[in-house]
Amino acid sequence: MTANVTHVPATHEKPSPAAGALAGTGQLIRLALRRDRIVLPVWALVVAFLAASGASAFEALYPNPAERAGLTASVAANPSFAIMFGPAYDLETAGGFTAWRFGTIAALLTSLIAAFTVTRHTRQEEDTGRQELLSSAVVGRYAPLTAGVTTAGLFSVATGVLLAAMITGVGADATGSVAFGAAVALCGLVFTGVAAVTAQLAEYSRTANTLAGSTFGVLFLLRAAGDTSDAEWLSWLSPVGWVHRVRAFAENDWWVLALPAAAALVLCAAAYALLPQRDVGMSLIPGRPGRATATSGLRTSLALSWRLHRGALLGWIVGFGVMGMLFGTLASGVGDLVGDSAEMKRMLQQMGGARGIEDAFLSSITGMVAMIGSMYAVQATLRMRYEETALRVEPLLTTGVGRLRWLGGHLLFVLAGTAAVLAVCGALLGLGYGLSSGDVTGEWPRVFGATLAQLPAMWVVGGGAVLLFGLVPRATAAAWALAAAFVLISMFGPILELPQAVLNVSPFAHVPQLPHAEFSATPLLWLTATAAALVAVGMTSLRRRDIG
Amino acid sequence: MTHNAVSSPSSGATTHEAIGVAGLRKTFGRTTALDGLDLHVETGEVHGFLGPNGSGKSTTIRVLLGLLHADSGDVHLLHGDPWRQAATLHRRLAYVPGDVNLWPNLSGGEVIDLLGRLRGGLDKRRRGELIERFELDPTKKGRTYSKGNRQKVALVAALASDVELLILDEPTSGLDPLMEAAFQETIREVRGEGRTVLLSSHILAEVEALCDRVSIIRAGRTVETGTLDDLRHLTRTSISAELAGHPNGLASLPHVHDLRVDGNTVHFDVDTDSLDEALRRLTDIGVRSLTSTPPTLEELFLRHYTDELPGAEAERAEQAARAETAGREEKTRTAP
CATH class of the missing domain: 3.30.70.250 (Malonyl-CoA ACP transacylase, ACP-binding)
Structure with a gap:
């Protein structure tokens, strides 16, 4: 009886290939939830709280129907609102207001966090080599992807539920809240699918995240272009647009929710189909061999910085160039979008006529460009920290390269790179506007100048990141939070009637609203000086601290 | 010899000393990494630097390279102060870290050239010889190298540089026995040329084969220094x-x-x-x-x-x- 010593699995059922491919998924999901137990709940709360604060502020800001009608009219009269916030369907209720004003930001945060979560538990695990350790245990081929998608999906759904619950709690209509929460959650699920695909395509987690983030950017632009032109169908092509097309609180078009649900399923199916086409740790695009010797140009730490930064910088420049051209072209037509009721004509007149509306539109564009573009400054700064934690700074600093020279090579991208991104965007914004309005020589310098006026505020964001890197390197990633806080203050501070002192924290609050308003050099000089001081402190601190 | 001016009189650093460390202390928060460590490496010798994991070998090396700031103690490197004169001194030394990380989008050959140039020049003939000796494919990108091959990239970059001092932190932990032999051969050549090597290693046969003297440290202190014969x-x-x-x-x-x-x-x-x-x-x-x-x-x-x-x-x-x-x-x- 005991003679049989061969090890046979105790179970009688033969595991089906499918079950085997998913073996260990439960454990991996638990591991992912354990690793993200702080960050995911915090983000879900941030999204829900942001929307709830908007909903509760609405009652205080617009207490009676007359004021709500005024809001409806002014939003309809000013197409620049539609760039950032999308179309407004119901500004008579707190819920409708929230869905309009906070729909995009809720979808953005949910989608990006969901996408980063997928990458974090799939491609990044392969990047770090941890996947090999896990895969050598009883873990099926599809288990890591399934775990990543499930975790990000749980986050998206939880965020939607929390969002719906919280805005209902502050008095929004329950049905509309569910529709809005579902729209946001489904947008998160779409980007869960997007990241599941980019994790198969890209070789590094950074690339996978960049691809997913850029996808959001492109779809956002598509929506913005559709909502500020007569090509409304463009907006229907964009999952970011679907969040609004549900018309939560106004019509509650439930069928629209089928679009993101189908998109999410198709994307996930694509990821599962792509996965077996590649080896663990490899990408679908095979790497090419490099040069056996370096070109004569690769001899300084600046040259290395260029190699490290050029991909991201070119990506930002192309993206911002397209954005500039697109919105420049759209800007000259925005006045026509305003209806021709007597009321609208009166409001139009108040804003300075069609010309005034176009200038207001351009000034919202430059503000938006600056806020998003400052993220490049943060990204370029974080590259230094990434190099440091990856232990790639040591080999450089143990050659003839001093710390400040190494820092300088990166700082060039933080400061001049940001300027290049903004300048290309401004040049094409001016060109697009000039061409479509038929006066390139007259309009281009005005619009280009108005865009460049944003640069000092962006430098302040970059300077803050450099300061963190020098002074508290472990907290360098908090630069994202800093940039996000500035953006949120600028975008939602005025509507939430935050005190002026709080609004002034954001550098973007100090930039003159060109070409809409008067030019004033003083705030720009102050912002530049602030940025210079932040960078200087960061540099001094880096000289004094330990590396690694 | 203008850099002599910086050496502090208290340490008794001799002109023959490539590395002089006395009473070095370094703490990270509440943990004490180095607790009064001494280390003396003569010019021209291969000095073994031994100790259990976590005893402070890498921390010492990182202080010597000016990456970490010592809390107290005297540290001299090539008669200079490694913290204040980091970049100047680094032109005269080459370092191979224990954990070699390469830039994913640069080939091994490009990394070797870049690091060599940043050090102030690379012997092209030597570079070719070493690549052949270590059987390294210089066209592969950073990401695709195995641990051993990443280490070879760092080794070739260091060994092909014309420097006085080599600081090697467990340089062969990922190499196969053939490559280990090639490494030992190269270090013997390096010593023959009169260069100084500080070799941190756990491979005792390697230490025995290469080192003139060894220092053994434990819990941030030096517990033994001498020739292997002395110790034996x-x-x-x-x-x-x-x-x-x-x-x-x-x-x-x-x-x-x-x-x-x-x-x-x-x-x-x-x-x-x-x-x-x-x-x-x-x-x-x-x-x-x-x-x-x-x-x-x-x-x-x-x-x-x-x-x-x-x-x-x-x-x-x-x-x-x-x-x-x-x-x-x-x-x-x-x-x-």
Whole structure:
């Protein structure tokens, strides 16, 4: 009886290939939830709280129907609102207001966090080599992807539920809240699918995240272009647009929710189909061999910085160039979008006529460009920290390269790179506007100048990141939070009637609203000086601290 | 020799000293990484730097490279201050980290050239030789190299540079035996050229083959410094012998320890210095079988690595005794 010593699995059922491919998924999901137990709940709360604060502020800001009608009219009269916030369907209720004003930001945060979560538990695990350790245990081929998608999906759904619950709690209509929460959650699920695909395509987690983030950017632009032109169908092509097309609180078009649900399923199916086409740790695009010797140009730490930064910088420049051209072209037509009721004509007149509306539109564009573009400054700064934690700074600093020279090579991208991104965007914004309005020589310098006026505020964001890197390197990633806080203050501070002192924290609050308003050099000089001081402190601190 | 001006008079740094560390302390928050460490490396020598994991070897090296700021103590590197003159001194040294990370989008060849140029120049012929010797494919991108091959990239970059001092932090931990041999050959050449090497390593055969002197550190302090011979003399050889007659007079020999006599069989430890004398006494009596266990480097290091020396020694003695008892029954007789 005991003679049989061969090890046979105790179970009688033969595991089906499918079950085997998913073996260990439960454990991996638990591991992912354990690793993200702080960050995911915090983000879900941030999204829900942001929307709830908007909903509760609405009652205080617009207490009676007359004021709500005024809001409806002014939003309809000013197409620049539609760039950032999308179309407004119901500004008579707190819920409708929230869905309009906070729909995009809720979808953005949910989608990006969901996408980063997928990458974090799939491609990044392969990047770090941890996947090999896990895969050598009883873990099926599809288990890591399934775990990543499930975790990000749980986050998206939880965020939607929390969002719906919280805005209902502050008095929004329950049905509309569910529709809005579902729209946001489904947008998160779409980007869960997007990241599941980019994790198969890209070789590094950074690339996978960049691809997913850029996808959001492109779809956002598509929506913005559709909502500020007569090509409304463009907006229907964009999952970011679907969040609004549900018309939560106004019509509650439930069928629209089928679009993101189908998109999410198709994307996930694509990821599962792509996965077996590649080896663990490899990408679908095979790497090419490099040069056996370096070109004569690769001899300084600046040259290395260029190699490290050029991909991201070119990506930002192309993206911002397209954005500039697109919105420049759209800007000259925005006045026509305003209806021709007597009321609208009166409001139009108040804003300075069609010309005034176009200038207001351009000034919202430059503000938006600056806020998003400052993220490049943060990204370029974080590259230094990434190099440091990856232990790639040591080999450089143990050659003839001093710390400040190494820092300088990166700082060039933080400061001049940001300027290049903004300048290309401004040049094409001016060109697009000039061409479509038929006066390139007259309009281009005005619009280009108005865009460049944003640069000092962006430098302040970059300077803050450099300061963190020098002074508290472990907290360098908090630069994202800093940039996000500035953006949120600028975008939602005025509507939430935050005190002026709080609004002034954001550098973007100090930039003159060109070409809409008067030019004033003083705030720009102050912002530049602030940025210079932040960078200087960061540099001094880096000289004094330990590396690694 | 303008950089001499910086060396502090208190450390007694000689002109022959490439690295001089005295009383070095470094703490990270509440953990003390280095607790009064001393390290002296003469110019032109290959100096082994040994210690258990977490004993502070890499921290010391990172202080020497000016990456970490010492809390207190004197640190001299090539007669300069590694913190203040980092970039200047670094032109004269090359470093191979224990954990080599390469830029994913740069090929190995590009990294070798870049690091060499940043150090102020690379010997092209030497670069080619080393790439061939280490069988490295320089066209692969950083990400696609294995651990051993990443290490080869860093090694080629360091060894092809014309520098006075090489600081190597466990440089061969990922290399196969063939490459290990190539590494040892290269280090011998480097020493022949009169360059100085600080070699942190766990591979004892490598240390034995290459190092003129070694320093052993533990818990952030230096516990032993000297040539390997110096250190080996501090150990004892274990002898078990079955003799033709009764073992008389062995106990009176100096340097014989833990003598146990069991009929005509003896077991004892003898200081390696006095081994010759003890053996002569044994052959005088007549040896019928003999087992001698030489001091191994492992033993040497284990002695220094283990936390509680007396206790650990007793335990090892006990183990040895047990092994001997077990072994006796199977022992084959050898004719003297």
